[in-house]
Amino acid sequence: MQEEILEIVDRNGKTIGTAPRSEIHGNPSLIHKVVHVLVFNDKGELLLQKRSMNKDVAPGKWDTSVGGHVPNGEDLATAAIREMEEELGITPINLKPLYSYIHSNHYESELVFTHSCMHNGPFSFNQEEIDEVKFWSIEEIKRVMGQGILSDNFESEIMKYLSFSDQTPLLSAP
DSSP: OOOOEEEEEOTTOOEEEEEEHHHHTTOTTSEEEEEEEEEEOTTSOEEEEEEOTTOSSSTTOEEOSEEEEOBTTOOHHHHHHHHHHHHHSOOOSSOEEEEEEEEEOSSOEEEEEEEEEEOOOOOOOOTTTEEEEEEEOHHHHHHHTTTTSBOHHHHHHHHHHHHHHHHSOOSSOO
16 A cells, blocks of 8 residues: 655645655654544534554544544545545535644644534444544543543644634534
């Protein structure tokens, strides 16, 4: 399988180069684009995925509903829809862009473009990448924050979402 080629971007999302995933991961000075999709059900619960133990980032941790790289030349909406189909086996009909932010840790730096949609399932998730999917209430998520159950990427994501949703009425109707 050919290695993914990702765009290297500046803090504003302007493309400044490209590189294989293996060069970008492990080098937090190289920012690359990713898409996240927060999938809510009609009760306002958020779908989380438990990452496979064979993942190189956050193995065995609960994470954002859907997340993935934006390959060189792919637009954000196409990447989000492709990732939803690959990871959960669904095609969203109500995908909505929310916000973007930079998440950086010792391993990588990502320019994250977060979207939301509503879907009650069923989900046919990718069992090579995901061990389990489950809807969580926002209160359940808040209770387990900082306990090593959630990925650090998702803890950043949910804090960003909660501050965003305080300004925008999203929890009742994502």
